[in-house]
């Protein structure tokens with residue numbers, strides 16, 4: 001579905017991404033792991049069209065998209081839920097949601113249906129449609145940001161640190177929701193502070209260091225990799241090989257396919 005080759009991108013004179021290759025297939029969760037400043041958000045911004053690549057190709061459904069506008073990429077089925085949520089606090093929850101459909105305009109009735117469908121797993125969002133988004137807690141704003149991303153009916157959803165700053169209970173909730181979205185056949189590119197948890201629900205992963213992909217593979221393999229454990233999985237060290245991934249997923253109450 002998404003294929004990236006030889007991608008280079010950056011800001012002004014600064015190069016950030018170098019020769020990046022990455023793929024996301026339909027119905028797959030792909031975790032993007034990397035330290036602060038590794039280029040994870042930059043990669044997402046390049047895929048969604050906020051940054052123009054300097055080199056390389058981005059293809060979606062086999063077609064080049066790297067020269068298309070962001071709006072056109074949204075139309076094609078790519079949604080980006082950016083780092084820091086970027087909710088408009090003075091707008092109502094419903095207005096924030098409608099903005100998510102700006103590239104794929106809907107008539108009023110279809111818009112109402114879309115909002116109801118998108119928010120079904122997030123009843124809290126539905127209950128507060130007419131309130132200013134500023135009234136929502138951090139966790140609720142993150143749910144709103146995910147709903148807004150879903151408003152364009154994407155087939156690829158990119159989530160940049162969706163659980164950042166949330167209480168542990170809500171973090172689990174976010175991971176559960178992400179796993180549920182895959183069950184609806186959405187492809188997901190996930191950047192998460194918590195590399196272990198994200199690999200626990202992911203199918204595959206990529207490790208970015210200094211803007212380069214230094215490792216990639218099945219999530220279970222990355223999770224069992226002692227070098228990665230030391231660098232990215234924090235205190236607690238490596239995860240037991242074997243059922244480590246299942247155990248983590250159980251803790252997150254996420255159901256993994258066998």
Ligand SMILES: Nc1ncnc2c1ncn2[C@@H]1O[C@H](COP(=O)(O)OP(=O)(O)OP(=O)(O)O)[C@@H](O)[C@H]1O
Nearest residue numbers: 011014016034035036037038039040041042043083
């Ligand atoms: N708007 C910008 N202008 C210039 N440089 C930037 C800009 N945004 C990011 N950078 C630089 O690009 C590099 C990669 O940043 P990026 O935000 O992609 O990293 P990241 O992996 O998402 O990090 P984090 O985990 O902190 O979110 C960093 O060196 C950063 O300082």
Ligand SMILES: [Mg+2]
Nearest residue numbers: 040041042083
């Ligand atoms: Mg980032």
